[in-house]
Structures are given as structure tokens and as C-alpha cells.
Amino acid sequence: xxxxxxxxxARLLDAQAxxxxxxxxxxxxxxxxxxxxxxxxxxxxxxxxxxxxxxxxHWHRRIVRSxxxxxxxxxxxxxxRLIGADDIxxxxxxxxxxxxxxxxxxxFVLGDDPVKRRLRDDLAVVFAAGKRHFAADPGITGAAxxxxxxxxxxxxxxxxxGWHAGHLVGEFPHEKIDGADVESYITxxxxxxMRRTDRAGRVCHWILxxxxxxxxxxxxxxxxxxxxxx
Numbered sequence: 001x002x003x004x005x006x007x008x009x010a011r012l013l014d015a016q017a018x019x020x021x022x023x024x025x026x027x028x029x030x031x032x033x034x035x036x037x038x039x040x041x042x043x044x045x046x047x048x049x050x051x052x053x054x055x056x057x058h059w060h061r062r063i064v065r066s067x068x069x070x071x072x073x074x075x076x077x078x079x080x081r082l083i084g085a086d087d088i089x090x091x092x093x094x095x096x097x098x099x100x101x102x103x104x105x106x107x108f109v110l111g112d113d114p115v116k117r118r119l120r121d122d123l124a125v126v127f128a129a130g131k132r133h134f135a136a137d138p139g140i141t142g143a144a145x146x147x148x149x150x151x152x153x154x155x156x157x158x159x160x161x162g163w164h165a166g167h168l169v170g171e172f173p174h175e176k177i178d179g180a181d182v183e184s185y186i187t188x189x190x191x192x193x194m195r196r197t198d199r200a201g202r203v204c205h206w207i208l209x210x211x212x213x214x215x216x217x218x219x220x221x222x223x224x225x226x227x228x229x230x
Contacts, residue, residue: 005202005203008170009203011098012102012226012229013226013229014098014100015096015097015102016102016104016225016226016229016230018052018053018095018097018102019093019102020225021052022052022093022095023106025052026045031045032091033083033110034084034110035083036082036083037080038069038080038081038082038083039080041064041083041089042062042063042064042091045093046058049093049095053097055095055097057095058095062093062094063091064091064092065078065090065222066081066083066088066089067081067083067087067218068218069081070089070090070213071215071218071219071220072161073161073163074162083110084110085110085111086110086113087110088108088109088116088119088219088220088221089107089109089110090220090222091106092105092224101170103207103224103225105222106223107120107123107222115214115217116219119158119220119221120221123210125156126149126156126210127210127223127225130145130152130165130208130210131208131227134208134227134228139193139195141194142183142186142190142191143187143188143189145166145194145208146164146186146187146188146190149208150165157214159213160211160212160213161222163187164185164187164209165187165208165209166186166206166207166208167206167207167209168185168204168205168206169207169226170198186206186208204228205227206226206228207225207226208225208226210224
């Protein structure tokens with residue numbers, strides 16, 4: 001039997017809270033460190049999720065990217081890279097907690113580079129402003145929110161690094177996410193209202209992704225979490 005909407009919302013928020021704790025532990029335990037390979041860090045985070053929550057499944061490919069790899073959008077698959085002493089690194093994980101999906105991304109800066117630190121700090125600012133814009137417009141479309149997030153990025157001195165700025169999220173497996181189905185994404189081609197129900201009649205919940213890049217300096221950063229709850 002499908003969960004009611006209040007239960008769905010509570011379980012999505014619980015999944016995100018677990019993901020947030022997972023990422024706090026990543027930082028506390030120093031898993032993102034110079035000399036570590038991206039894949040090794042990804043595997044350690046996978047093992048940490050299992051240790052903390054018994055989580056063994058992730059609904060999308062686990063991503064840890066550093067240095068120039070942080071310029072690349074999700075679909076790219078760069079070779080493994082050792083993390084440097086002055087690197088910027090982001091992690092993007094989609095663990096499944098009790099059959100509900102989390103999707104959470106954060107950026108870590110090693111060293112004292114002021115531009116990298118500014119980009120990292122701007123990620124949360126752009127995310128929060130995008131969330132406020134969404135909240136203020138009941139009829140907002142995916143295209144309109146993407147336009148606003150791109151504007152916020154440009155005003156901060158960055159650009160967006162991918163073709164979309166977020167997607168649907170829900171029970172596992174959620175409504176099929178297809179690269180050709182623009183209605184599942186916050187993207188310029190999606191002119192449908194974001195506040196709607198899916199094909200099964202459930203309320204649509206969204207993840208907002210902020211991927212900021214600095215092409216001149218050759219790096220980027222990433223921040224994502226729930227848009228429609230919390």
C-alpha cells in the first residue's frame with residue numbers, strides 16, 4: 001500500500017536528514033584528504049553509509065570529483081584522480097533509506113585558496129535564494145526556476161555547469177527519470193508547473209542542484225538537497 005502524502009514527506013525528510021549526517025561524518029572523519037583517490041573516497045563513503053545506517057543501495061552512481069573533474073556534469077565519467085593538497089572536491093550521493101531516496105551533494109575545500117572558498121560558500125547562498133524564489137511563485141515552471149538559478153549564479157560571478165538544475169525525487173524506484181523527459185528536470189525546456197502530481201497521482205517532490213563553475217580557474221563546486229520540503 002502506498003504511503004499517504006504526509007508520510008511520504010516525512011520519510012523524504014528523514015532520508016535527507018540521514019544523508020546530512022552522513023556528509024557531516026565524512027568531514028569529521030577526514031575522508032576527503034590529499035593523496036586519496038576519488039574512487040577510494042567514494043568507496044569509503046559507501047562503507048560509512050552502511051556502518052551508520054545499514055545502507056547498501058544507491059539509486060544513482062556515486063560521485064566524488066576533484067580539481068578539474070569538478071567542471072564536469074553528472075553524465076561524464078572521468079578517470080580516477082588523486083586529490084591534491086590545495087584541491088576543491090565535491091561529493092554527490094543518492095543513498096536509499098527505507099525505500100526512500102535521498103540526493104545530497106556538498107563541496108569541500110582543501111587549503112586556503114580564496115577563490116575556491118568563495119565558490120564553496122556561494123553554493124549555499126545560491127541554493128537558498130533559488131529555494132526562496134520557488135517558494136514565492138506557486139505556478140513556477142522548471143524553465144523559470146532554471147532561469148533564476150542561472151541568474152543568481154551569474155550575479156555571483158559563476159556559471160552553471162550542467163544542462164539542468166535538479167530533478168524529481170521520491171520512493172525507490174521513483175517515477176522514471178529519463179534524459180529525454182524534460183518534465184522530470186529543472187531545465188530550460190521544461191515549461192510545466194513544478195507543483196503538480198506525477199503519473200501515479202502523487203505530489204511531485206524536487207531536488208535542487210547548484211553546480212557552479214569557474215572556467216577561467218578550472219574548477220567548480222556542487223550543492224544539492226530537497227527543494228520542496230524542509
